[in-house]
Amino acid sequence: MKAKGNVFKYGDNVDTDVIIPARHLAITDPKGLAQYCMEDIDADFVKKVKPGDIIVAGKNFGCGSSREHAPIAIKASGISCVIAETFARIFYRNAINIGLPIIESAQAVRAIEAGDVVEIDFNSGMIYDITKGTTYKGQAFPPFMQELIAAGGLINYINKSN
C-alpha cells in the first residue's frame, strides 16, 4: 500500500480542537466533518486539499480531546497519511481504529517542507520526498497494530477473530 500527494505542514502540538472545532461536533457524518477540517489552524486547508495529500507535523499531533471526529475529518478530507514526529496516544489509537494511515519519523518531519510531493510505502515504512529527492525511514507499526490495519480497523478485526 502506498500514498502520494502534496504536503501540508504544521508545527508541534496540533490539537484536536483546531483539527475539528467543537462547534462542528454535533455533525457525525465524515463528509460533513471534512468541510471544517483544520478550520482553526489553516482556514484554507479545505479549499486546497486534494485526494492523496499528506499532513506533516511536529510532536504530539492530535493532543487534547478524544474526539474521533478529528481523524475521521482528516481521512474524509482526502488526506492519505499523517506523518508526525510523535502522536498523542488517543489520536494514535483512533487513527488505527478507523484506518487513517499514520507514521512517525522525526527526520522526515524536519526535512519535508509544505508543498513538497511525498510518497509513503506502508509496507517498508519508507518515506520519499520526490521534490527534494530524499528518503527517510518511518517507525513501523508493531505486528498487532499491523493486523488491525490489515483487517480494516478494530471492529473488522474483532468480527474476523470471533
Add this chain to the structure above:
Amino acid sequence: MGMTMTQKILAAAAGLEEIFAGQLIMANLDMVLANDITGPVSIKEMDKFAKKGIFDKDKIALIPDHFSPNKDIKSAQNCKYMREFAYANDITHFYEVGEMGIEHALLPEKGIVTAGDTVIGADSHTCTYGALGAFSTGVGSTDAAVGMATGQAWFKVPSAIKFVLTGKPAKWITGKDIILHIIGMIGVDGARYRSLEFVGDGIAHLSMDDRFTISNMAIEAGGKNGIFPVDDVTIEYLKSHQGNNAKPYKVYQADEDAIYDETYTIDLSELKPTVAFPHLPENTRTIDEVGDIAIDQVVIGSCTNGHLEDMEIAAKVLAGRKVKKGLRVIIIPATQQIYMDAIEAGYIKTFIEAGAIVSTPTCGPCLGGYMGILAENERCVSTTNRNFVGRMGHVTSEIYLAGPAVAAASAVTGKISCPCELEEK
C-alpha cells in the same frame, strides 16, 4: 520485577500475574463511558459488529452533558439517538437532564466507578477516576463501541512517572495549582503514553476534589492515566458517596521495587497560585509573574473544577464583593447534587448577589459549545482544562487556565488576580 499501581490493576484486569511496560494486553472492563458527542458515533459503529448487543447493561454509562440541555437541533438529534439506544438496551446508567451532571463528576458521585476498577471512556478526561485509585483512560468512539459490545479493550502497558508530593499546600493552593505546576514542568507531552503516579505524605492534605482535579488533567501532560493511592480520604469518599448501591472496591498498591521512568519531588508548601497562558496548558506562570491582563469573562466549572469545594472557594472570595462592571462571570456546578449542596450552603445566593450567573450542569463553555462563547480578541479566565486556539470561541480569543480562587478574584478585579490581593485591601 515490581509493578506500578497502574500495572497491578491492569494485570488483574487482564487476568495475568505479571505484566511489563510495553506489553500488549486485553483487559476486562468494569465500566465503559460515552457522552452526547462521542456516544452517537460509538452507537453507529456498533451496527458493524457481527455479534449484536451490549456486554453488560450495568457496566455502560451514557451521559448527555456536552451540548445538553440541547443547544441546537443537531445536538438534540444526537441526544435523542443516544437516549433511544439507552432505552432499547435497558442501560442502567443513562442520566437525563434533571438527574445528570458532567460525566467525570457524576460517575464518582453516584458510585458508578470505584477503587481498583478498569474504566475506559470516550472522553479524554476519563482519567479523572485515577483519584479514586482506579485505572481509567480516555479513548475514541470506536474503542468505546468495542468496549460496550465486548467488555474488553486492548492496552499497551504504560511505564510511569512518579510524583512524590510532600508538605502542606499554602492558603488558596488547590489541586489545580498542583497539576498546572506539573504540566508546566514536564510539558504537554511530558507523560505521553505513560502513567502519572502520585505518592508522598503531601497527599494526606489533598481533598478528593483536589485529587479529581489533578487526575483529570493528567491528559494535559499527555498521560494515559493519573493515579492516587487509596487512603482514608478515599475510603471515606467511597463510603459517603456510594450509599446502598456501593460497588465493592479493591485496593491496589505499587510494589516497593516498581520501576519508574522518572521521579519528581514537589514540595506543595512552596507552590504559588498558577495560571496557564494561551494557548497551551504548559505555558504556566505563577501569579506574581502574570502582569496586568485585563479580562472579559470568567468561567468557574467543568469536570476539572465544578466540584463543591470549587464552589466553596469561589463563594469565599466573592462573598460581600461585586463582579467588576462589564465582566461576564459564569458559574456551573458540575452535578445536580453539587448544585443543590451549593444552594444549601448559600454559595449560589453569594454568586448571584455578586453579579455572576449560575447555570445548570453542562460542559458548555469549556469546549466552546455554548453558554459563554468568546468573541474576537476576548480574554477569559477559566477553571477548565484546555486553552487551545479557538477552544472557547473565536480563533483570536484567549483562555487563561486557573483554579477557582484566582478565577473568583479575577472576577472582582477584572484582571488576572490573586485572592491575596483582595485580602490586603
